[in-house]
Amino acid sequence: MRLLVALLVLCVSCGTPKPPAPPPPPRQVDGWQREIAPFEATDENPDAHIVEVSLEAAVNVFDRGGGKLTPAWSYNGHTPGPLIRANVGDEIRVHVKNSLPEATSVHWHGVRVPNAMDGAPPHTQAPIAPGATFTYSFIATDPGLFWYHPHSDSAAQVGYGLYGALLVAPAEEPANAGDETVLVLSDMFLSNDGGLGDPRSGDNIGDLFGREGEVLLVNGRERPTVKARLGLHQRFRIVNAAKTRFFQLEMPGHEFIRIGGDGGLRPTPLRTSSLLLTPGERADVVVVPHGTPGQKIPVKWVAFDRGYGTTFNRPPLDIFYVELVASDGREDGALPTALRTIEAISAAGASSRNVELTQATVGTQAQLGINGVPFAMATPLQAHVNTTEKWTVSNKTDWDHPFHLHGFFFQVLDDPRFPDNEWKDTFNVPAQKSRTFLVRFDDRTGMWMFHCHILDHAELGMMGMVELMP
Ligand code: C2O
Ligand code: CU
Secondary structure: OHHHHHHHHHHHHHOOOOOOOOOOOOOOOOOOOOOOOOOEOOOOOOOOOEEEEEEEEEEEEEEOOOOOEEEEEEEOOEOOOOEEEEEOOOEEEEEEEEEOOOOEOOEEEOOOOOHHHOOOOOOOOOOEOOOOEEEEEEEOOOOEEEEEEOOOOHHHHHHOOOOEEEEEEOOOOOOOOOEEEEEEEEEEOEOOOOOEOOOOOOHHHHHHHOOOOOEEEEOOEOOOEEEEEOOOOEEEEEEEOOOOOOEEEEOOOOOEEEEEEOOEEEEEEEEEOOEEEOOOOEEEEEEOOOOOOOOEEEEEEOOOOOEOOOOOOOOOEEEEEEEEEOOOOOOOOOOOOOOOOOOOOOOOOOEEEEEEEEEEEEOOEEEEEEOOEOHHHOOOEEEEOOOEEEEEEEEOOOEOEEEEEOOOOEEEOOOOOOOOOOOEOEEEEOOOOEEEEEEEOOOOOEEEEEEEOOHHHHHOOOEEEEEEEO
16 A cells, blocks of 8 residues: 555656646735726637627616616727727627617728728728618727727717727737726716707807817716736726817826837836826826725826816716725735837838818807818828828917827827827817827828817818829
8 A cells, every 4th residue: 555655656747747737816905996997898709810790879777886777879888899809910800780769980090901991981882871880890900998989960969878899919918018998088978867968059159169069988988997916017008088078087196107009019107296187199008006905095087187177167076986995915016117119110202291270260160270271171181101201280279179080090209198109199289379290101002091089179170081093
């Protein structure tokens, strides 16, 4: 018997591989993001490199927390629509069914799609009529957090709740970035009886000021809580999906370490105690939670001065809470000091273009435009494939405008918030100031829109097109 045991021990220690180590205990406590996590899309395709999703846009209600039913227009009954996850290089196919009472489309904000997949009717496709369907398909060429939203009657449709996030994972994540949560920030404007607010409220003045909703949402919930263990990094992938509201975030006693933005990781981490996201912008931030277990730290909305009347009498508001959980002895090591190498776009041979953001009064009505012309009367700018352009965007108005160009990332040369070659597709142009960026056009010919991402402003005329030609 003893001999047998000895032989067995011998045998185990010399011949067979070691049994696998038990998996490490989960880093965060059970249910740490239950209250805040976004609803996820179902991938209907078994191929590991194809993400196939169905989205139905319809009139719906959703629970913004505590059984508070909220009317909305939404994708698959959820506001925000389901989070679509893909890996860089995957093919994405999305079958959209329009069950709304009006035409719609889906624009893939920030994604370098073929022009016909850009979702900007009538220029890149016919609008998707009520009852009709349309399939978008494209390759996820770049890692990062992107988002999707209608480009038809967009101020109303986005305001009603039609938007969702698309997270494209890189081949490799930065070391020690921590536990990740996608946060879709938005707001909703409800009427006194709790119905959908009138998207035309305040008429022309409402358009000019931009309509902010009084209900602030994180993944469709009001003031939810995420739990975070002391010592472990918390990574927030944030998109501002509101149609007008700027989100300037502060977390008392904490800094945000910004490791990425619109176009994936940035070159180096940047620390800030105040994080700005204009409508359409994204941020990838790491927070190092500290304090005492049980403490709930608010993440606050703080009014950002985007022009007259935008900060007056507007105290900070809690958007969500980070509840601290006792350390279990584990800690995340330091973040890398270099995250990614991004080469500067060469300005050699670049042609210069001036784009003015303008305001005029026609009769008694304020009108916004590009180079003095509202979108309805605009002729497209023209550019050629495989060229570099230097755009100077001059804001001739008294309010800030977040500028967005479809289909291409660019590098801003003179914005202190983006001091290096970070890839951007949306950024703020302050009132009466100008900003310059370099963009490299590739060979995706077609009509590409650019506009202010305060969607009330886009609809009031601050939108243009650049036609990329052979
Ligand atoms: Cu997210 Cu034309 O925009
Ligand atoms: Cu604007």
